Amino acid sequence: MLNIIIFGTGSSAQKFVEMLDSTKVTILCFVDNDISKQYKKFKDRYINPPQKIQDFRYDYIVIASQYSNEIMEQLLDMGIKYNRIIPFDYGLHNKNNMEYYKKVHSLMLKDKQQHNHKLKIALINYNYSNYNGFALYKYMPDFIKGKYDVELVTSNDKEYLSKFDVICSSHYDGIYNGVHLNFEMWHGFPIKILGALQKTVTEKSIQYYRNRSQHTELVFSYSQLYTTFFNACFPSCADKYRITGMPRNDLLFEEGSLDKLESLCKRSLSGYNIVFYLPTWRKGKNQVIETSCEWTKLFGFKDEDTDRIKEILEKNKLFLVVKLHPFEFYQFKNLDIFQHEQVFLLSEDILMEYKIHLYELMGCCKVLITDYSSIFFDTLLIDTPLIFAPTDLDEYSENRGFLLEPYDYLTPGPTVFTLEELEKELKKYLNQEDEWKDKREQVKKLIFKYYDNKSSLRVWTEIDKYLSSYEMKWTN
Template sequence: MYVTGEYLMKSLFFRLYLWGMSLLASLRPIKEKNIVVLNGSGRSGSNGYLFYKYIKANHPDYDVTLVEPWPSSHLSWETWKKIGAAKYVITTHQPFKARRAQINIQFWHGVPLKRMGFMAHNTRYRANKRNQKLWHKNADMVTSSSDLYETLMSACMAIEGKKYQKLGFPRIDYIDQPAIAKEKLLEDLFKTKDEQAKIGIYMPTFRYELEDPSVMEMIKQGNFFAFLGFDPYELNDALKDNHQYLIVKLHPYEMRMFDNFNSQCSNVAFLNNNYLFENNLDLYELLGDTDFLITDFSSIYFDYLYLDKPIIFITNYLKQYEKVRGLLLSPYEDVTPGPCVNSQKELLQVLRHPDDKQYQNQRFYWRELIDEVEDIDSCEPIFDYMTKNF
């Protein structure tokens, strides 16, 4: 069974473990220049990990510790001592402190498109009330990018407005600054060279929530789009004809279902966390090398707007997802600045000409709604604000 961080946080025994370890860790004296980053986002657009890298590179006088994965019941006592001694605790999911005197800076992990917390169709009121108390008690500052972001987050989590600061998100600082050259990425993942290459990336949301075993079975069999009548060889031929290369980055739960990460198709490559960890990279440090995005209900599309590149939306399970969990913004076709496709046939048609300029104005419109941050970068303003105000 794949155990998510959210599942752990709901477990009574795990909450008791956190309480006990926090109590012991809080006996350590707080050190003013100690920062701990509790990274629950892996390496897929992690504000925590990228902020950690920034501090390590630009503020060596601060002692910053990266804790991942978080939450976890397998942390060493040495790690807990670091958590207990930190003045600043950075989180990407639920706010957390080992002691009241600490400062919690909450980054979260994306502009929400999907319903969460109080707004979701598949959550329990009791759990939502417990989460509300955690946000009220532990979060000292919640970074934000716009009024729209704050409205969506507060609708779901009941966060008080005074906690927000429009300072942006660390992940956005890195989205248009690829850490490796496009040619190297092509060689690493596809073992080829192509001066005409157009690299796309497919990033769907967590489809296990659909509670549909047939969808999980299709994904397990290699049908990563979960299309009816999926033909990987037809897809590969179309990609080759267009000089396109598709990176497939699935949710960790779905990646665990594959026995072999090696694609049988020359122009399709699965990106797993091993590549990112081995190269000390976050996924967002590669997005600048890509030419288009394919997604469904994932909030990555809001971030990809900063690149002003084509986005294709997969809608084959839209109605099902709206029923099981729900979306915060609708109708879906009006809030997605790109073509919506429901089948492989429709996808292949769009891939012939993905850079359709008719959606450029829509991309600009939605970026303006989600981005009201005055500074170009966010890492240094966040660091400056938290160290001067707390």
């Protein structure tokens, strides 16, 4: 039973009272600014002055007056929270809050508010490398297609995004205003420190994280370990987590990865050993700098020599696919090594143009070289051999830090600091000398609950379960 106060005693109040369901609502009193009406009765309830509102324990104050904007401002000045104030004529009062007001009305009126349209779901996919939206759209089950209006959103336009009821994001890039429903998938298993644990975090950032978490309905997780790590960085309620795996990881199991890579490179790669080099960023958005490392060299080794790299590529029939982080691609895309015919610099623009996700290419990868990029965790699902080249490990650990140390505890592959060491470890893998296979399996069991390609289906099932429960809550 809702306890309400009605502000207004004119024709709007008369109309509103007639619409109320007495089994759902108790009118505590009426309120009016007109002194001549105060302390008299209206509809068998006393009319109080506004200052008397504080004497009552109420759920909502309903503004039933043509002066709703003025009364709203008056109530806010009195310290009453805006989400406890509901204009009766919400359509005229404030279009931006229309959906919220509709929901509260449905709790009070006799006639149920029926949804006459499908919920609109936005799957954010601002790039084709670390977002989950593309995979979630690609593997959308038929029962979702028939029940909801789902769209893959590839342009970062908040005004357009605001038209959706539900937002599924991979970078906490939803709309966190209490009106939209947000589901978060993030973009990888965290190995480096994030969010509230960062040394540079401010109170303003903490408040931002709290608001974001408060208005996120579900967070999808790899495993209990992931939930523990992620919640340390972005604290939330434990019951918001659902262990499903990540939709984009389903793409790792796709066939035809070599064909797709050849379509991007516009050449045949038959006979080559495909090696990917996927480093993380050092200088990010807002010019946040993790280390002083600059990509003046491909790997950053002290003994690095471009001619020597070319020799290694040619001698071992290697085709090297390099993808710099989007933050740094345009700054370092003109290195001389990228002109070599056995090196391909993969850009976000190419992936977007062809609508091919990075994870659809990883199946043809013989060896993955990285530093701190969390992609190596995901490739454990297809048992990709790994080499780690953290050339600025000490500085990165000092400035950014890791969620679990030592760094090599969760890195199931050799760590190299010179070009000579890199060549040595590459040759081992190419000669089928894989001494890290058991360690990869051990780490995989820590990181994942599920090892299959059904994460998208599990995510959709949880989304549907939540939305079905949500709709029942507001329509019953």
